[in-house]
Amino acid sequence: MTTASVAAAAPAIRTKLNRQQIAGFWAAWAGWTLDGMDSVIYALVLAPALTELLPRSGMDATPAHIGFVGSVMFAVFLAGWGFSFVWGPIADRFGRTRALAATILVYALFTGAAAFATNVWQLGTFRFLAGVGVGGEWAMAGTYVAEAWPEDRRKMGAGYLQTGYYFGFFVAAALNYTVGARFGWRAMFLCGFVPVIVSILTLSRVKESPRWRAHASEAKRTRPLAEIFSPVYRKRTIVNSLLLTVAIIGLWAGAVYEPAAITTLAKKAGMSAAAAAKTVSLGTGVLSIGTILGCICLPPLAERLGRKLTLALYFAGMMITIPLAFGWAFYRDNGLVPFIAILFFMGFAGGSFAAFSLWLPEQYETRVRATAFAFATSVGRFVGAGVNFLLGWLVLRMGTLGTPVALTAIAFGIGILVVPFAIETTGQRLPE
Numbered sequence: 001m002t003t004a005s006v007a008a009a010a011p012a013i014r015t016k017l018n019r020q021q022i023a024g025f026w027a028a029w030a031g032w033t034l035d036g037m038d039s040v041i042y043a044l045v046l047a048p049a050l051t052e053l054l055p056r057s058g059m060d061a062t063p064a065h066i067g068f069v070g071s072v073m074f075a076v077f078l079a080g081w082g083f084s085f086v087w088g089p090i091a092d093r094f095g096r097t098r099a100l101a102a103t104i105l106v107y108a109l110f111t112g113a114a115a116f117a118t119n120v121w122q123l124g125t126f127r128f129l130a131g132v133g134v135g136g137e138w139a140m141a142g143t144y145v146a147e148a149w150p151e152d153r154r155k156m157g158a159g160y161l162q163t164g165y166y167f168g169f170f171v172a173a174a175l176n177y178t179v180g181a182r183f184g185w186r187a188m189f190l191c192g193f194v195p196v197i198v199s200i201l202t203l204s205r206v207k208e209s210p211r212w213r214a215h216a217s218e219a220k221r222t223r224p225l226a227e228i229f230s231p232v233y234r235k236r237t238i239v240n241s242l243l244l245t246v247a248i249i250g251l252w253a254g255a256v257y258e259p260a261a262i263t264t265l266a267k268k269a270g271m272s273a274a275a276a277a278k279t280v281s282l283g284t285g286v287l288s289i290g291t292i293l294g295c296i297c298l299p300p301l302a303e304r305l306g307r308k309l310t311l312a313l314y315f316a317g318m319m320i321t322i323p324l325a326f327g328w329a330f331y332r333d334n335g336l337v338p339f340i341a342i343l344f345f346m347g348f349a350g351g352s353f354a355a356f357s358l359w360l361p362e363q364y365e366t367r368v369r370a371t372a373f374a375f376a377t378s379v380g381r382f383v384g385a386g387v388n389f390l391l392g393w394l395v396l397r398m399g400t401l402g403t404p405v406a407l408t409a410i411a412f413g414i415g416i417l418v419v420p421f422a423i424e425t426t427g428q429r430l431p432e
Contacts, residue, residue, distance in 0.1 A: 015150035024097075024148050024206045025157065027198065028141035029164040031104045034195040035137045036168020037175070038111045041192065042077065042127060043259045044176045044280060045185035046070045049123065052185075057119040064396055069120060070260070071392025074385075076124045078248075080131020081381035087136030088374030091143065092224045092367060096209045099370070100140040104195045107133030111192025130192075135381060138165070138357075139374035146361035147211040147369070151429055158358035159299040162351070166291035173284035176277065211366045211432070224371035228364070236363050237372060239422045240356075243311070245380035246415030247352055249387050249408055250318045257391075257405050258287060258343060261326065264401065265336040283340045290344035294351020299358055306426045307359045312419045317349025319412035327406030362425040366432060 017025075042049075050066045050073075059065050084103070091099035110130035117123040141161060149157045172188075180188045228237045262283045266276035294314070302310040321342055329339035356377075364372040387408065394404035 032164035033168040036165035037172045040172040049185040068396040077127045077131040078385035080128040081135030084135025085378035088371035091370035096144040103136035108195035115186040115189035142357040143370045147209040159354045162295040162354035163292045169288035173281040177281035224368040228372045240376040241379040245383045248380040248384040249411045287343040287347040290347025294348035295354040298354040311355045314352035315412045315415045321346035322409040323406045326402045330402035
């Protein structure tokens with residue numbers, strides 16, 4: 001056997017992570033986990049919160065009003081996510097860890113403040129401001145891990161990082177099963193204060209990304225928002241924004257409306273309110289487990305099949321499972337069990353978000369990386385907010401939740417058509 005053959009047969013030795021890289025990852029992962037928890041808390045407490053607050057706001061707490069106002073509230077939250085693009089230039093100018101800590105602090109404070117809302121207007125304001133923080137965390141965490149981890153490990157690092165958001169779904173479901181079921185929706189929002197601790201630890205324990213430090217002086221002379229639309233980056237910025245828009249529409253269709261759908265199916269099955277709440281927690285847990293597995297499986301698939309084909313396959317999974325869940329199982333007489341079963345596969349396909357944590361940093365240089373990441377995710381959130389207004393109107397007009405949500409699967413068909421226009425970066429190193 002030749003020396004070359006022996007080298008080819010030998011297993012690759014991965015670069016060992018140092019203490020700072022490990023600490024930085026866990027800080028980013030914990031922030032992203034609590035971010036996911038925050039995002040889904042409102043979906044889990046939607047019905048009881050609006051049942052109490054709508055009468056105080058001059059509206060009857062009918063199912064139609066709860067569905068309509070709930071959709072508007074989701075849209076307001078997503079609009080806050082959209083404005084989170086401001087964190088990108090902040091991170092490129094002042095550093096990843098400072099911006100990361102700031103996003104965590106903002107969403108923690110305003111999620112906790114929602115516990116003290118006395119009407120829907122206050123709740124909407126707090127959710128908008130929490131959204132500004134929630135929306136920025138992903139771009140900050142994704143950029144930090146991509147830059148801090150060694151080249152041979154950052155790809156799996158992106159997948160591992162993305163599991164945090166959906167582990168947060170599981171945490172929220174567990175809290176709803178225990179705290180929410182016993183103490184009510186206000187106690188759930190109070191749990192949102194916990195990320196303040198993570199914010200403090202991030203600032204005190206985690207050092208700045210070496211790549212950012214190496215380019216800090218250059219970044220301070222750059223106009224990143226203008227540069228991501230320069231001839232070099234314009235096409236990929238537009239395509240990335242379109243693909244993120246598709247993914248976000250699916251996230252808020254599948255994940256956000258899942259608790260309301262399970263509540264409806266549970267009540268149809270004759271369950272009490274307490275039993276229905278626990279079933280919602282079970283369904284959210286199933287969705288979370290599926291998504292975590294999807295995130296872990298995506299990086300190896302992306303390395304083997306390429307970024308574009310892998311994302312298209314995940315989009316196809318969403319295009320199939322959303323109509324199966326909301327257009328078929330939701331309308332069956334005994335649809336609760338098949339609905340929850342389909343949630344696992346919907347969750348797996350929802351792991352497509354890991355593709356962006358892996359892929360977006362590979363497309364931009366360090367001086368504009370955070371801005372590009374934050375901008376692409378924010379555009380999709382503004383469109384997602386508009387889709388939620390539309391869904392709210394359709395739910396009110398049609399008197400049903402299932403069909404309007406099932407129709408969001410169309411977005412994934414459009415996304416599959418957009419994928420070929422994206423840039424393929426498989427096998428390339430992270431740009432300096």
